[in-house]
Amino acid sequence: MLDRTNPGNLSKKAVLYRMVMAEHTCPYGLKAKDLLKRSGYEVDDRHLTTREETDAFKAQHGVATTPQVFIGEQRVGGYDDLRRFLGKPVADTKATSYRPVIVLFALTALMAMAASYVAEGSPFTLRAAEWFIAFSMVVLALLKLQNVESFATMFLNYDLLAKRWVPYSYIYPYAEGLAGVLMIAGALNWLSVPVAFFIGTVGAASVFKAVYIDKRELKCACVGGASNVPLGFISLTENLMMIAMAVWMAAASLGIPVGHAM
Template sequence: MTHTYKVTGMTCSSCEAKVKSSLLLLPDVTAVAVSKEKQTATITMEKHIPLSVFQHSLNEKYTISAIEHNETAEQAKSWVATYKPILLIFAYITAIALIAAIKYDAIDWMHGMNVFMAGFFLAFSFFKLLDLNGFADSYAMYDIVAKKWRGWGFVYPFIELGLGISYTIGFQSLLTNIVTIVVMTVSIIGVLKSVFNKRKIQCACLGAVFNLPMSTVTIIEDALMIVMSAVMLFSMLYR
């Protein structure tokens, strides 16, 4: 991917060299051609990089702006491309859950959520188990339990697998939902700390198979599991 940007503030060859060297230091940037006469920088990158990242890398005397593309559209395309695996998985599981929830003229939302939870845990544990050691390494970078005991990274996928099977067969629904709330609450604490501290690390939600960055998507994923299990738990206790 190559884009040409307007860069103002360059007045000499030294400025040109500084802008080029600063941009080349950024991850995913593979080539940079800078012209002080045209006040431009043509940047080749492995994936789209937000304009704010480029600006942050430059000295405050230089200002960079997009001139040949729509920055908002490019960021949206880049976001979809980055999270495509998890978006597809959620789409499949949601579709199956909705189909399972439809009964005659009504929709059984509780059954639909149960199917969704089963599909979620079975699918996500599968990807983690494909490279258990890689998942444990990634998980230990941010999870509050795995940081202190790396073995938790080896145990966690099997807990997810057990929860997926439990939701599938309806085993001890009360206990299953309580365990889900506890496990996902512990998990989301480390995610929240990493996102709020703006740590650029790999999310281990799909194991080490896909290189997904830690972001609000991970928070939503964990929070959704907590909310759905809490709703089902409340429904069982007060029906």
Template sequence: MHTSSHICPFGLRAKDLLEREGFKVDDQLLKSREQTDEFKAAHNVDTTPQIFINDQQIGGYEALREHLGKPSHKAKKNVYWPVISIFLVALLVTFATRFPSDNAREWVMSFIGFSMLLLAVQKIRDIHSFTNSFITYDVLAMRHLRYAYIYPYLELYAGVCMLTALPAIYYAPIAIFIGLIGAVSVFKAVYLDKRELKCACVGGDTDVPLGFISLTENVAMLGAGVFMLIIFLTKS
């Protein structure tokens, strides 16, 4: 279907897949809703596109993938990819901003700071979805729901401050607080209560399981806050 108001993404995907597989494609566009409805009625189908190979009706895009021996695009290939991608980007940005410095502390703090910023953005972009997931395991948010709405902004604040020259006293206590509560909550939910939950660390609309990575994230935040606070106090 290709009209002035709608271009079918699965039609484009099907055409691309067929061409990459070496097929010569006769792309017959449906240029109006009326043409589309007539086509569906004629072929007794509910959706478009419909692919035909040598006059054999294959079906839609998913059916085409199956026919060609391709895995379903809906299959979850790596549920951890949202977390991995964030940490990878944080590492690259750290490299871009800290190279060629050889100060290990600056590298570690920058990486944690950038990671917190990116994780906070994922939560803030759909705060309702995040809180729906977060309140199912965070021990403080369960009792005080408003904390779930504040949490991403505390994480954002702490992450920004870690990347500045501000004294640690301005942000370390916050990082320690949310990191400690988070670590306790994840440990309780996963290792004590044995609950199988989705992690809200990258927002509430992913399939990232709550577990070791979530615990590590909170422990890293807690550790960074403690480390910076100790350095601040010893210099004072």
């Protein structure tokens, strides 16, 4: 039997069957070949070059998918099975994760600092902080607008206004994107400020009620309708950032000393 707990004791030879056709090369086959080579295996790379050949291989071995990896005359399985065999983690596509928003905020922060460096000679300025919020709003809107229907469906699970007036779930990402672009430009504050304040306030109240009062476990629509980001602190932070930005800009417009504002 194949000792899956200690692959290091086996011969470092593997046979890989993968689809390589004129119109399609299986990406998981390429990943499996690369993983085997990086793990020190000599790979006997066998191509399945036609649909008929692939179907015959599946029928012969009683498998539903390719690629298939064989080590020590025993079948290891597909790409995920190979990762498990080699003791490597396998991503759970259904698991909740904060990674999308962490990456998003990290990149928008770097974008803001880069823009500040070009404009003012330093990445650490008040304008960089302002741009960070505005850039984040635009990128978040972009992700939602990739599939507005999917976003709206998820948004309706918790947003208080959208539940009462469904069209708001479609308007929201456009409003967020518009406010963010205007804030980056420092233009039409009379429009961007109330829009950001309104959607931020409704959003914050909705998230707070759903998560901290009703104790519901939901996915956040903040990075689009297909995300696995849990509704909670990050979602609340997104809305509080919009409120803070709106208040900051409103104060600056009224002449209240708040430092440099856009």
